[in-house]
Amino acid sequence: MIFMDLLDWILVFGTAAAFGFAFGMLLPPHGWVAGVLVAGVMLFRAKKQRDKRIRQLQKHQEKR
Secondary structure (H helix, E strand, O other): OOOOOHHHHHHHHHHHHHHHHHHHHHOOOOHHHHHHHHHHHHHHHHHHHHHHHHHHHHHHHHHO
16 A cells, blocks of 8 residues: 555554454454454545545645
């Protein structure tokens, strides 16, 4: 994936694990699946917005 480094991947897996654990505690025995899915959707949207902002910044810098 573009614009992602090792720290980004660590944060992705950590977030998915935290959501999976939290939902697993709230909705046993299969709540962890819902937690991972929710985390995935949220991370996808955040990545999409971040990529959009990076592209805007690159375009702005090219205009200079």
